[in-house]
Every structure is written in structure tokens, then in C-alpha cells.
Amino acid sequence: MFRQLSERFGRPVAMAILTLLGMWLMVMVTLPQLQMIDYSFRPNLLPAQLGGPEDVWTLSNYVTLFNNEIHRAIFFKTLWSSVLVTLLTLVVSYPLAYYLAKVATPRQAALCILLLIIPFWINEILRTYSWFIILAFRGPLNEILLALGLIDRPIRFLSGDGGVMVGMVYAYILFMVFPLYNAIESLDDNQIRAARDLGAGNVRTHWRIVIPHAKPGIATGCIMTFMLAAGSYAVPALLGSPGSRWFTQIIYNWFFEGGNWNQGAAYAFLLLVLCIGFMSLVMKFFKVGLGDIAK
Amino acid sequence: MNSQRLLAFGLRFYIAVFFLYLFLPLLVMAAATFNDSRFPTITPWDGTTLRWFGELAADSGMWQALSNSLLVAVGVLCLAVPIGIATALFLNTVSSRAKPFIYALILSPLLTPGVIIGISTLIFWRQFGVSGGIFLTVLGQATFISAYVMLMVMARLQRFDRTMERAALDLGASQWQMFRRILLPYLKPAILSAAVIAFLQSFENYNTTLFVVGYDTTLTVYIASKVRTGLTPAVNALGLILILVTVVLAIAYEVKRRREQAAVAQSGQAMVLAESQEKA
Numbered sequence: 001m002f003r004q005l006s007e008r009f010g011r012p013v014a015m016a017i018l019t020l021l022g023m024w025l026m027v028m029v030t031l032p033q034l035q036m037i038d039y040s041f042r043p044n045l046l047p048a049q050l051g052g053p054e055d056v057w058t059l060s061n062y063v064t065l066f067n068n069e070i071h072r073a074i075f076f077k078t079l080w081s082s083v084l085v086t087l088l089t090l091v092v093s094y095p096l097a098y099y100l101a102k103v104a105t106p107r108q109a110a111l112c113i114l115l116l117i118i119p120f121w122i123n124e125i126l127r128t129y130s131w132f133i134i135l136a137f138r139g140p141l142n143e144i145l146l147a148l149g150l151i152d153r154p155i156r157f158l159s160g161d162g163g164v165m166v167g168m169v170y171a172y173i174l175f176m177v178f179p180l181y182n183a184i185e186s187l188d189d190n191q192i193r194a195a196r197d198l199g200a201g202n203v204r205t206h207w208r209i210v211i212p213h214a215k216p217g218i219a220t221g222c223i224m225t226f227m228l229a230a231g232s233y234a235v236p237a238l239l240g241s242p243g244s245r246w247f248t249q250i251i252y253n254w255f256f257e258g259g260n261w262n263q264g265a266a267y268a269f270l271l272l273v274l275c276i277g278f279m280s281l282v283m284k285f286f287k288v289g290l291g292d293i294a295k
Numbered sequence: 296m297n298s299q300r301l302l303a304f305g306l307r308f309y310i311a312v313f314f315l316y317l318f319l320p321l322l323v324m325a326a327a328t329f330n331d332s333r334f335p336t337i338t339p340w341d342g343t344t345l346r347w348f349g350e351l352a353a354d355s356g357m358w359q360a361l362s363n364s365l366l367v368a369v370g371v372l373c374l375a376v377p378i379g380i381a382t383a384l385f386l387n388t389v390s391s392r393a394k395p396f397i398y399a400l401i402l403s404p405l406l407t408p409g410v411i412i413g414i415s416t417l418i419f420w421r422q423f424g425v426s427g428g429i430f431l432t433v434l435g436q437a438t439f440i441s442a443y444v445m446l447m448v449m450a451r452l453q454r455f456d457r458t459m460e461r462a463a464l465d466l467g468a469s470q471w472q473m474f475r476r477i478l479l480p481y482l483k484p485a486i487l488s489a490a491v492i493a494f495l496q497s498f499e500n501y502n503t504t505l506f507v508v509g510y511d512t513t514l515t516v517y518i519a520s521k522v523r524t525g526l527t528p529a530v531n532a533l534g535l536i537l538i539l540v541t542v543v544l545a546i547a548y549e550v551k552r553r554r555e556q557a558a559v560a561q562s563g564q565a566m567v568l569a570e571s572q573e574k575a
Contacts, residue, residue, distance in 0.1 A: 001389045008388050008460075010470030020381035025400055028438040032415035033407075039418050095309050103306060112310070114549050119317055121541045123499040125515050126534045129522055130320035133327055133335055133531075140323060143338040170320070202302060223406065231408020234501045238522055248410050248502075255506065261418060268414045275408060290399055 040266035061266035071250055071267075078247040079274060081161055082229040085168045089176045089225050090218065092169065097180035097217075098210065102189065113181075120174045128238045131167045132158070135239065163239040164246070171235055172228045176221035183217025184210060216292035223279050230275055247271060321538060328531040335528040351529040360517035363429060367504075367513060368497040370433035371440055375493050378437070379444025380486065386445075387452050404439035412438050413506030427509025435507040436497050443496060444489040451485035484555070491548065 005014035041057045049055065065071050100109050119127060134141050135157035142154040157163045187210060195205045211218070236246035251271065254264030283289070327335045331344035351357060382401055386394075404412060416435040417427060425431060455478070463473040479486075501515040508516055514533075521530045 001385075001391055001393075004389050004391075005385065008470070009384070009474050013471065013474055017381040017385050020378050021385050024378045024382070024438075024441055025397070028416075028434060028441075029400060029404055032412075032419035032438075035419045035422075036411075036415040092313070095306060096313055099306055099310055103303070112314075114545065115314060116317070117549075118542055118545050119321065121495055121499075121545055122321070122538055123501075123515060123518070123534075125499075125501055125518050125522075126324070126537060127320070129518065129530070129534065130324035132522060133337075134320055134323055136336060138338065139336055140338050170316075173317075227406060227408055231410050231502060233410055233505055234519065237519065248408075251410065251414070252505070255414070255417075261421075265414065265418060268411050271408060272411050275406070279406060290402060 036265050037269055039262050040269045042262050044260045044262040061263050062270075064263060065267060065270065074245055074250055075247050075270070077161070078230055081165060082226050083278075085165050085172070085229040086222050086226045088165070089169050089173050090222060093173055093176040093180055093221065097177050097184055097214075098206075100177075100181050101184035101187075102192065116174060116177060124171050124234050125238070127171050128167050128235050131163070131170060132238050135163050135166075158239055159241045159243060161240070161244045164236050164244060167235045167239040168229050168232060171232075172225045175224040175228060179217040179220035179224070180214060181217070183214040183220075187213045215286045216288045219282050219286040219288045219292070222282050226278050226282075227275050230271065230278075324531055325535045325538065328528055328535045330528060333527060335526060335531050347528040347532040350527065351532045354529065356512070357514075357517060357533065360512045360514045363511055364498055364514040367429060367432050367436065368494050370429070371437045371497040372490055372493055374433065374437040375440040375444050376486065376490055378441040379489060379493075380448050380482070382441065382445040383448040383452050386449060387455075401442060401445065405442045407439070409439070409500070409502030410506060413503040416503075417507050427507050428511050429508075431507040431509070432504050432511070432513065435503045436500050439503070440493045440496050444493055447489040447492065448482060448485050451482055455481055491544075 002014055002018060005017055008014075009017070040061055041059070043054060043056075043058055043060060045052070045054060065075070100112055104112060133139055136142075137154050137156060137158070141157070142151075145151045146154065191209055191213075192205060195209045200208065231248060232246065233248045233252065236244065236249060240246065240249075247267070248271070251264050251267045254260050254267060258264070323337055324335075326337050328347055329343050329345070330337055330340055331342040331346070332339070386398065386401070391397075413435050416431055416438065420426075420431055420434075459477055459481075460473055463477050464470070468476065499515060500513075501519065504513055504516060505519075512520070518530060518533065521527075
């Protein structure tokens with residue numbers, strides 16, 4: 001590898017490239033992850049006990065999770081809710097992505113993309129906070145529903161998982177729209193026309209032509225959205241209540257309230273395994289590789 | 296044909312509703328800034344005021360958080376931009392059996408939840424006696440922002456015509472001169488865009504930052520803590536200012552990009568014109 005680099009750029013630049021890459025992958029990416037996994041298999045000890053007879057690998061941190069009914073329930077709730085958020089986001093994004101890629105004129109598409117990018121540049125916290133205002137007990141949504149006579153007393157939107165999921169769809173939708181748009185855009189218009197000419201209706205054209213072509217985009221969007229939803233701390237912290245905690249909040253509590261980093265590391269590792277599992281499943285289902293995702 | 300038209304109308308209606316959904320929350324938040332109510336809301340409207348901007352400006356915690364955020368973002372730029380460029384050059388040059396594995400490793404920070412990057416960074420540095428703060432925030436954020444920089448630089452690098460490189464070497468340039476005078480100038484636009492995106496990513500990061508920030512506060516951490524304790528419309532004033540800055544930046548960025556595209560198209564036209572005149 002060094003030979004190829006130094007043949008192209010000369011020794012000093014080649015050395016700089018390998019140093020930077022090596023430092024990043026070792027010190028920032030790999031070793032911290034391995035350390036976290038190692039932590040998760042060790043008991044929580046006092047500094048004096050480290051390296052002592054009790055400092056051995058154990059599964060106790062994982063056993064704790066499986067014995068704790070509440071944490072277990074929150075883990076599975078996080079899983080199902082994130083899947084639901086991902087599906088909702090896909091359904092909401094698909095028509096928009098199709099419109100941008102195939103229906104809109106280039107001018108309209110450029111304007112829409114600019115409009116889409118603006119909220120994307122705005123902080124996740126602020127976007128979530130804006131829903132906090134809307135969904136508040138005495139907020140505008142309740143006032144409107146009351147004025148329309150649809151409800152006769154305000155609803156506590158912020159005390160269940162509903163508010164959290166609405167906020168998540170809102171926060172992560174662009175991670176779905178852009179991969180979908182990129183994938184659909186590369187479809188040759190003639191294929192759609194051919195399908196129509198051969199008598200396919202709208203549904204069949206999408207099901208047989210557009211969606212199969214957009215598979216890598218759908219996979220990428222789903223993987224990103226699921227990862228963001230399952231790993232979100234901001235949205236459940238702002239829009240949830242103690243009754244609708246997210247798994248990330250349990251992890252946070254182990255670190256900064258329970259003071260048991262080993263336990264927290266085990267929970268964090270499970271979250272990582274969950275995301276990797278979802279990713280492999282999606283990649284297998286859509287038959288796409290890692291290379292397709294990075295496009 | 297009629298059903299086709301109905302469908303097209305339906306799609307347009309859907310797009311309109313979608314953009315309403317996208318912007319209405321932000322408008323509500325902005326409007327609540329001007330409501331003279333102790334709690335941020337637009338219902339009921341207690342009169343119009345500008346006092347929340349004053350309260351925001353008088354909040355020393357906000358200024359401290361803002362300066363921390365800027366410091367972190369600059370630190371992230373110093374790390375992530377060189378790493379991203381180096382990685383793109385590496386992937387573009389090297390062919391090896393280990394490459395798919397290295398590639399997967401390079402992409403992994405993009406597919407790892409931010410909280411986990413924060414947690415692993417926090418745990419890793421504990422053994423060296425480094426606890427949460429600005430330094431770890433820079434390291435944690437740069438871990439995944441480097442990968443974004445790599446993707447953006449890579450996109451341009453793949454379109455690089457390597458005969459230019461060979462031409463420079465044939466004309467007697469050293470490898471360093473070729474790198475410095477040909478390759479880097481070619482990559483410059485991508486590097487600048489990547490730097491802008493990296494800065495924004497750092498500035499708005501919350502999930503990773505939360506675990507590594509220690510007793511320091513960045514602007515996002517400050518906003519989140521304000522929402523949960525002691526919420527006043529001053530937070531909205533801050534949000535409104537951030538949104539306005541973002542909108543101006545986004546539009547300026549887009550205008551610049553379009554001008555560049557137009558310039559390229561024009562110079563292309565000029566060349567065609569010159570060529571046709573030559574032939575005539």
C-alpha cells in the first residue's frame with residue numbers, strides 16, 4: 001500500500017496519508033469500539049480493584065438487562081418504534097422523491113431541493129423543539145382542535161410515544177428523501193414510458209419498474225433512518241416523558257446517574273448490535289452491498 | 296387520461312402539504328419569539344415584544360456555549376478535513392486485498408449511532424486520564440465527520456483525469472509539485488464544500504457531544520438543557536437567529552454553486568464558439 005502511494009505522490013505525502021488514515025482508524029474508530037466491548041464484559045469495580053482477582057470477563061452486565069423487565073421492554077419498544085418510524089418515513093418520502101426525480105421540471109426540482117436542504121441544515125434540537133411547542137398541552141395544535149370542536153379537552157401529546165415518533169419522522173425524513181431521490185433519478189424515463197405503453201397501470205409501474213430500480217436508495221434510506229431513530233437521544237428527551245423512555249436514555253442514565261460505565265457499555269453494545277443486525281437484514285433483503293450505500 | 300390528471304393533481308397537493316409540514320413548525324417556533332408570554336407558545340397571544348432578544352443577549356451561559364461550539368467546530372475542521380482528504384487519496388490510489396475490509400472500517404462511523412461513538416470515545420480516553428470536555432468532543436465528532444469529508448472529496452476525485460497528473464510529471468514536475476499544483480487545486484471546491492458541511496455537522500451535533508462534553512456546554516447542549524429546565528422564549532430567539540443565519544448561508548451557498556455551473560457552461564459555449572469560428 002505504501003509503495004503504491006509513494007509511487008504516485010512521493011514518500012512524504014504517502015507517509016502523511018498513511019499516518020492520518022492509521023491514526024483515524026486505530027485511535028478514533030477501532031480501539032475505542034473494542035475498548036467499549038471489553039468494558040461491557042467486565043464488572044464495575046473500584047479503581048483499587050482493577051487488575052485484581054475480581055477483574056475478569058463476565059456476562060453479568062448482559063444478564064442484568066435480561067433480568068430487568070423494564071429495560072427489556074424499553075429495548076424492544078425502541079426496536080419496534082424505530083422500525084415503525086422507518087416505515088412511516090419511507091411511505092411519506094417516496095412520493096416526494098418520485099416527484100422530484102421524475103415529475104418536476106429541473107427548475108422546480110432545484111427549488112424544492114433547496115427548500116428541503118434548509119431545514120436539514122437547522123439543528124436537530126431546534127427542529128424537535130419546534131414540535132415541543134406545537135404539541136404542548138396548551139399549544140397551538142390543541143387550541144386548533146378545541147376550536148374546531150374535534151376534542152373537548154386538550155390532549156397530552158407529550159406523554160406517550162406518539163409525540164416522539166412524529167418528531168423522529170420530522171427530524172430524519174431528509175435522510176430518506178435524498179437516497180431515494182438519487183436512486184429514482186438515475187432511472188431512464190424511457191423505462192417508465194415503455195411500461196405505460198405496454199399497458200402497466202400506475203401501481204404496477206411503480207411496483208415492477210421504479211421500486212426495483214430504487215432498491216439501493218430504499219436500503220440506504222432505511223438503514224440511515226433506523227440507525228438515527230434507534231440511536232436518538234434528543235427527540236425522546238425533548239418530546240417524551242418518563243413513561244416513554246428510549247433505550248438511549250437508559251444508557252445515558254447508567255453513565256451519568258448510575259455511575260456504572262460497564263453496565264452502560266453493555267447496553268450501548270447491544271444497541272450497536274441491533275443497528276448492525278437491522279443493516280445486515282436490509283442489505284440481504286434488498287440484495288445490496290456496502291458500496292451501494294456509500295453512493 | 297382523467298385519472299392520470301387527478302393523480303398528478305394529487306401528487307402536487309401532497310408536495311404542498313409536505314412543505315407545509317416541513318416549514319410550519321419552524322414558523323411557529325419563530326413566531327413564539329415575539330409573544331410576550333413567559334412560556335414559549337403562540338396561543339394565547341399576549342402581545343408583541345422584542346424583549347426575549349435582550350434576555351438572550353444578557354445570558355452569559357449562552358455566549359460561553361456559543362464560543363465552545365465555535366472552538367469545537369474549528370478543532371473538528373483541523374482534524375476531519377486532512378483525514379478525509381488523506382482517506383480519499385488512499386482509496387483512489389491503493390488496490391489491495393485488504394481494501395474491502397478497510398473500506399468497511401472507513402464507512403463504519405457513518406453507520407454507527409452517534410451516542411455509541413460518544414460512549415466509546417469517553418471510555419477509551421479514561422485510561423489516559425482524559426475526561427469529557429472540549430478535547431474529547433472534538434475527537435468524538437471528528438470520528439464520523441471525517442467520513443463525510445472523505446465521501447465529498449472522493450466524489451470529485453473520481454472524476455479527476457489522471458492524464459493531467461502524468462502530463463505534469465512528464466513536463467518535469469516533482470511528485471510534490473504535481474500534488475500541490477495540480478491535484479489540490481482540482482480538489483479545492485470539494486474540500487471547501489466539505490469544510491462547510493463539516494462545520495455545520497459539528498455545530499449542530501448533539502447525540503455524540505452529550506456523552507463527551509463533560510462539564511462544558513456547547514450551544515446544542517445548552518438549548519436542550521434550557522428546554523428541559525427554565526424554558527423561556529429566549530430559546531426561540533436563539534433558534535430564530537440560528538435559522539436566519541442558516542437560511543442566508545444555504546442560499547449563498549446555492550447561488551455560488553449555480554454561478555459556478557453557469558460559468559462552466561458559458562466557458563464551454565465560448566470554446567465551442569471559438570472552435571466553430573476557427574473552422575469557418
